[in-house]
Amino acid sequence: MRITQSATIRSATLAAALMLAGASFAMPVQAEEAASPWPAGAEAYIISPADGATVKSPVTVLFGLKGLGVAPAGVEKAKTGHHHLLIDTDLPKGDELNDPLPADAHHIHFGGGQTQTTVELTPGKHTLQLIMGDAGHVPHNPPLASKKITITVE
Known part of the structure; x- marks a missing residue:
C-alpha cells in the first residue's frame, strides 16, 4: 500500500x-x-494417530510442521516456535493469547523442540490438538494450531 x-x-x-x-x-x-509471525502457508498438524482412530494407551503422538522451524523454548528466532499438545481442551482465545500457555495435564509443553510424545490416556474419547508457542510459551495471535482430532482409547 x-x-x-x-x-x-x-x-x-x-x-x-x-x-x-x-x-x-x-x-x-x-x-x-x-506482520504475521508465521510464513504464508505455515501449518501445524498431527501425523499420528489419525482422526477417529481407536488406540491403546500409552498413545504415541507424532507432530507435523510445515513452512517454519522448531526452536526450543527460550530461543528467540524469527519464524520458529515449539509445540504444545492440548488434550481434552480448547484453544486459547482473546486475552488468553497474550499469556504463556499453562503447563498441566491438558497443556503439555515441548520446549526442547520435541516432535513426538507418548501420553497415558484413560479409556474413552479424547481430543488432541497442537498449538505453536514462541520462546516464552506464548501462542501467536492468530494462533498456529492443528486441526483438533478425536481418538478413542480402548
Missing part, C-alpha cells in the same frame, strides 16, 4: 482535530502492514 505525503498530512490534521475535540482516535491498521 502506498501512502502519499498529502494523505499523511490530512490524517495527522484530522487526528489532531479529533483529539482537540476530546475524541479518541486511532489510525486503522492496514492488513498488509500487520
Whole structure:
C-alpha cells in the first residue's frame, strides 16, 4: 500500500482535530502492514494417530510442521516456535493469547523442540490438538494450531 505525503498530512490534521475535540482516535491498521509471525502457508498438524482412530494407551503422538522451524523454548528466532499438545481442551482465545500457555495435564509443553510424545490416556474419547508457542510459551495471535482430532482409547 502506498501512502502519499498529502494523505499523511490530512490524517495527522484530522487526528489532531479529533483529539482537540476530546475524541479518541486511532489510525486503522492496514492488513498488509500487520506482520504475521508465521510464513504464508505455515501449518501445524498431527501425523499420528489419525482422526477417529481407536488406540491403546500409552498413545504415541507424532507432530507435523510445515513452512517454519522448531526452536526450543527460550530461543528467540524469527519464524520458529515449539509445540504444545492440548488434550481434552480448547484453544486459547482473546486475552488468553497474550499469556504463556499453562503447563498441566491438558497443556503439555515441548520446549526442547520435541516432535513426538507418548501420553497415558484413560479409556474413552479424547481430543488432541497442537498449538505453536514462541520462546516464552506464548501462542501467536492468530494462533498456529492443528486441526483438533478425536481418538478413542480402548
